Amino acid sequence: MPITEIYIVDGSLEGLLCAVFEWFERKPGKVLLQLEKKYEPDAFAQALTIYNDPAKADRVWKGLNQKLDGSWMRKFYCAFLSELPEAFTHLFEFTCYLFLHGKGAEANFGNEHVLGISQLAKKVEREKHRMEAFIRFKESADGLFYCGIDPHFNVIPLIMKHFKDRYADQKWVIYDLTRHYGIYYDLEKVEEIYFDQEALKKLSKPVTGQLPEKENLYATLWSDYFKSTNILARKNTKLHVQHVPKRYWKYLTEKQGK
Amino acid sequence: MSDRLREKLNILADAAKYDVSCSSSGGKRKNDNKGLGDSHASGICHTYTEDGRCVSLLKILLTNHCIFDCAFCVSRKSNDIERAAFTVEEVVSLTMNFYRRNYIEGLFLSSGIFKNADFTMERLLKVVKKLRLEERFNGYIHLKTIPGASEELLMEAGLYADRMSINLEMPTEAGLKLLAPEKSHVEVFKPLGFVQNQIVKFKEEKKLIKSVPQFVPAGQSTQMVIGATAETDKEIMQTAAAFYKNYSLKRVYYSGYIPISNDNRLPILGTQPPLIRENRLYQTDWLMRFYGFHVNELLNDANPHLDIDVDPKLSWALRNLHFFPVDVNVASYKTILRIPGIGVTSALKIVQARKFGKLRIDQLKKIGVAYNRAKYFISCADTPYQLKDYQNTQIKSFILAESQSKYIKTDTKQLGLF
Numbered sequence: 001m002p003i004t005e006i007y008i009v010d011g012s013l014e015g016l017l018c019a020v021f022e023w024f025e026r027k028p029g030k031v032l033l034q035l036e037k038k039y040e041p042d043a044f045a046q047a048l049t050i051y052n053d054p055a056k057a058d059r060v061w062k063g064l065n066q067k068l069d070g071s072w073m074r075k076f077y078c079a080f081l082s083e084l085p086e087a088f089t090h091l092f093e094f095t096c097y098l099f100l101h102g103k104g105a106e107a108n109f110g111n112e113h114v115l116g117i118s119q120l121a122k123k124v125e126r127e128k129h130r131m132e133a134f135i136r137f138k139e140s141a142d143g144l145f146y147c148g149i150d151p152h153f154n155v156i157p158l159i160m161k162h163f164k165d166r167y168a169d170q171k172w173v174i175y176d177l178t179r180h181y182g183i184y185y186d187l188e189k190v191e192e193i194y195f196d197q198e199a200l201k202k203l204s205k206p207v208t209g210q211l212p213e214k215e216n217l218y219a220t221l222w223s224d225y226f227k228s229t230n231i232l233a234r235k236n237t238k239l240h241v242q243h244v245p246k247r248y249w250k251y252l253t254e255k256q257g258k
Numbered sequence: 259m260s261d262r263l264r265e266k267l268n269i270l271a272d273a274a275k276y277d278v279s280c281s282s283s284g285g286k287r288k289n290d291n292k293g294l295g296d297s298h299a300s301g302i303c304h305t306y307t308e309d310g311r312c313v314s315l316l317k318i319l320l321t322n323h324c325i326f327d328c329a330f331c332v333s334r335k336s337n338d339i340e341r342a343a344f345t346v347e348e349v350v351s352l353t354m355n356f357y358r359r360n361y362i363e364g365l366f367l368s369s370g371i372f373k374n375a376d377f378t379m380e381r382l383l384k385v386v387k388k389l390r391l392e393e394r395f396n397g398y399i400h401l402k403t404i405p406g407a408s409e410e411l412l413m414e415a416g417l418y419a420d421r422m423s424i425n426l427e428m429p430t431e432a433g434l435k436l437l438a439p440e441k442s443h444v445e446v447f448k449p450l451g452f453v454q455n456q457i458v459k460f461k462e463e464k465k466l467i468k469s470v471p472q473f474v475p476a477g478q479s480t481q482m483v484i485g486a487t488a489e490t491d492k493e494i495m496q497t498a499a500a501f502y503k504n505y506s507l508k509r510v511y512y513s514g515y516i517p518i519s520n521d522n523r524l525p526i527l528g529t530q531p532p533l534i535r536e537n538r539l540y541q542t543d544w545l546m547r548f549y550g551f552h553v554n555e556l557l558n559d560a561n562p563h564l565d566i567d568v569d570p571k572l573s574w575a576l577r578n579l580h581f582f583p584v585d586v587n588v589a590s591y592k593t594i595l596r597i598p599g600i601g602v603t604s605a606l607k608i609v610q611a612r613k614f615g616k617l618r619i620d621q622l623k624k625i626g627v628a629y630n631r632a633k634y635f636i637s638c639a640d641t642p643y644q645l646k647d648y649q650n651t652q653i654k655s656f657i658l659a660e661s662q663s664k665y666i667k668t669d670t671k672q673l674g675l676f
Binding site: 166229242243252 | 260263264267268271272274275276288289292293294295296298302303304305306307308309310311312313316317352355356358359360361394514516517530531533607608610611612613614615617621624625
């Protein structure tokens, strides 16, 4: 089917939902979703900028909630957090498809957008799980545990609860260095925070005073442990790298100096 | 001070590494006391060693002093190695500080037997109690049950540990008697059975009274060393199946024997550990637990050993070609699970998706079916018409020719003629 219109969206969830609303109002046929900052005019299709309207977005969101159960709503959200260009198309087409079909249509894995969303969600959940596994905190002078990350997808909203439940008795900061925001837990609640370059530098450089000794001791002990628990006769580098891809090595205390 | 601690950690982690269990799953301990830690039902592997095994728990022995002399064990009495022992405080502070930095999911604590079983178990219990009660630690704890320890001690340990395990060591009693004359399988059955009964009892009580504490919520597991003695795969898997059935074990681990001594009852030093065999045993284990296979279907008197060149599911399919081809658009979920190249996830997706129309090859591929393998065993909406039936040997050679075994490179030992 030829594309009849291009919808220009701003990349927010609200914008995406408004695009769905817009489509159902006029049903123009096949529509292509493009991000504002990546928009390229097309000679044969008309472009329409989608303006965000909380009321419209809310109606679509409520509709989705009625159609989908919790696990599918999570998949939808995860696919959105992937921030990949194809995610917007999949989400848009998937939502339209859902509203055009009866209950249970999301189980149709033969549909490319249903499959697309579930595959995107899987990728994002894997990255989330890896962050839960590979984040390594360093304790700084004021007893704050810090770790900077640069995940492929925007997973901080997904890992927040995990870390809050787990490290309830220590203050910590997880900072997304590429998306320039982080979360801070102050023993009561988790807050979003933004650092400038100076503050970041201070956090990531080794601290002075009594603490580095303790921090270094545990880092050394952990690296030692990592070595002693390995069985040389079973060396399998391929499997090792498959489980711990090289792009995560920079986080890992046990992989430093290699 | 810290140098001695490093030394101890090196010795006692090294001694514990042959215990392969490292899972941290099945715990549901919640952090409801504002303490440290919260168990993740599916477990998390925080890193992987260079041999590709997961590191989820701080796996250490409390001590490697041992009064036993089991031929297959590094810590055996007669072995001339460095000995060390942690204090209770040392284990607790290592666990807490590693956990705080997100290095680990929890602690796996085992020990050599010093003095006697009860004395050893008491020390293990001290560590666990200090972690739970004084440090408010809610992470995962896997505790070794010391065979021969009193039931009171096991009872108390079960209240604080998430998982408990006793190793069967050798798959058969005869094998165990050969390498560890002082031990017997009965010593393992008794505590396994006791803990299992308590788990059931606590669960029943919890249904009526909510405040009943958890007892070993992640269940029990065991481990067998394979390749040290001459058991067949059939004997190994039948033992495993019996344990899953009789003691509701969560896992049976198979540990390929790594030669560590010059004992003439054992494979000589430098022998390659049986990695492929170990892998095939795990595959069989999975088929039994998640794919509805009975152990006798996979291993029986006619086939006492698993195929090395193909996986056990494919090998079963090749022996039972009358079962195929299966039409994925009508067959039951259980039948689809038996097709080589289709796993649990794909099978579930197929069953859901076919309600919306007959599935085609391209859709199956996208869903995640390993089509090159599955194509000999299935039919779907657009399966090409086939004039001749293939023999199982033909199918096997087609599949082997197309697939790259991950073991081929390391295992071809044939020399050139010139």
